[in-house]
Amino acid sequence: FVAKKQRNTSRLYSPSMKDVSKREQELENGLFPALEGEQFVLYYQPKVDLKSGQIYGAEALIRWRHPEFGMISPLDFIPLAEKTGFIIPLGEWVLRTACRQIKTWEQQGVTALTVSVNMSMLQFQQKHIVETIQSIISETAVRPEQIELELTETIFMDNPDHTLKILRELQQLGVRLSLDDFGTGYSSLSYLQNIPLHYLKLDKSFIHDIVTDFKKQMIFKSLVVIAHNLNMKVVTEGVETDEELQIIRQHKCDLVQGYIYSPPITAECFIELYHKHVS
Ligand code: C2E
Ligand code: MG
Numbered sequence: 682f683v684a685k686k687q688r689n690t691s692r693l694y695s696p697s698m699k700d701v702s703k704r705e706q707e708l709e710n711g712l713f714p715a716l717e718g719e720q721f722v723l724y725y726q727p728k729v730d731l732k733s734g735q736i737y738g739a740e741a742l743i744r745w746r747h748p749e750f751g752m753i754s755p756l757d758f759i760p761l762a763e764k765t766g767f768i769i770p771l772g773e774w775v776l777r778t779a780c781r782q783i784k785t786w787e788q789q790g791v792t793a794l795t796v797s798v799n800m801s802m803l804q805f806q807q808k809h810i811v812e813t814i815q816s817i818i819s820e821t822a823v824r825p826e827q828i829e830l831e832l833t834e835t836i837f838m839d840n841p842d843h844t845l846k847i848l849r850e851l852q853q854l855g856v857r858l859s860l861d862d863f864g865t866g867y868s869s870l871s872y873l874q875n876i877p878l879h880y881l882k883l884d885k886s887f888i889h890d891i892v893t894d895f896k897k898q899m900i901f902k903s904l905v906v907i908a909h910n911l912n913m914k915v916v917t918e919g920v921e922t923d924e925e926l927q928i929i930r931q932h933k934c935d936l937v938q939g940y941i942y943s944p945p946i947t948a949e950c951f952i953e954l955y956h957k958h959v960s
C-alpha cells in the first residue's frame with residue numbers, strides 16, 4: 682500500500698508535470714518582454730442586439746502571439762499575470778488599446794459601438810484605479826459610455842465595501858458596468874441589489890444544456906425578469922445553436938454573444954462583419 686501510495690504521490694512530480702511548471706515559468710518570465718515586444722493582441726467578439734439584429738458592441742479578448750508557442754489563450758496566461766501582479770500594466774494596456782480601437786472605428790465612420798474589457802480583482806485593489814481609468818479615457822478621448830467594464834463576483838471577495846465605493850465612482854465617471862459569468866460560482870442576488878450595474882452576462886455554462894433542461898429555462902427566464910426590473914440588460918454568452926438562440930429570444934434576452942454569430946476575431950475582421958451586418 683505504501684509503495685502504491687508513494688508511486689501515486691510521485692506521479693504528481695512526474696517529468697510531464699515538471700514540464701508544465703517549466704512551461705508556466707517560461708510564460709511567466711515572458712510576460713513583460715511580450716508587452717514590450719507588442720506580442721499581445723486584442724480580438725473582438727460581437728454582441729448582437731436580438732431585437733434589431735444589429736451589432737451592438739464587442740468584447741475585447743486578449744491573446745498572446747507567442748513567437749515560439751503560437752497563439753496562447755488568456756486562460757493560460759491571465760492567471761499567471763494575476764499571480765505576479767503583471768495584470769496591472771497588462772490591464773492598462775488592454776483598456777488603452779480598446780479605447781484606441783474605438784477611435785479608429787470612429788474614424789472609419791462607425792460611431793455607435795460599445796466595447797467591453799475584462800477586469801481582474803487585483804486591478805480593483807489598486808489605489809488609483811479610478812484615476813487610471815479616467816486618464817486613459819481622457820487621453821484617448823472616447824466617450825465614457827462607450828466603455829464597459831466586465832467584472833466578476835471575485836472582486837467582492839477581498840474588501841466588498843472598498844470595491845463598492847470604487848464601482849460607484851466608476852458609475853459617476855460614466856462607464857458602463859457589467860457582471861460577467863453570472864450563474865457560475867456563488868452568484869448571489871445581493872450583487873444585483875448593491876452594484877450599479879448596466880449589464881448582466883449569463884455564463885455559457887448556463888446555456889450549455891438549456892435546450893433540454895426545463896428548470897434551467899425557467900431560471901433563465903426569471904433572471905431576465907429580475908435584470909429588467911432592475912434596469913439591466915441581459916447578455917447571454919456562449920450561444921452556439923439555433924435552438925439555444927430561439928429559447929433565449931423567447932425569454933426576452935437583450936444581447937447575444939456566441940459562436941452562432943462569430944468567435945472573437947481581429948479588429949479588421951470585426952469591422953468587416955459589422956458592415957456586412959448593417960447593409
Ligand atoms: P469571459 O470574459 O467570460 O469571455 C468569454 C469567453 O467565452 C471567451 O473566451 C470567448 O471566446 C468564449 N466564447 C464566446 N462565445 C462562445 C461560444 O459560443 N462557445 C464557446 N465554447 N466559447 C465562447 P477567451 O477569449 O478564451 O477568454 C477566456 C477568459 O479569459 C475570459 O472569459 C476572461 O475571463 C479572460 N480574459 C480574456 N481577456 C482578458 C483581459 O483582457 N483581461 C482579463 N483580466 N481577463 C481576460
Ligand atoms: Mg468577459
Ligand code: MG
Pocket residue numbers: 861862882884918
Ligand atoms: Mg464571461
Ligand code: MG
Pocket residue numbers: 862
Ligand atoms: Mg468566463
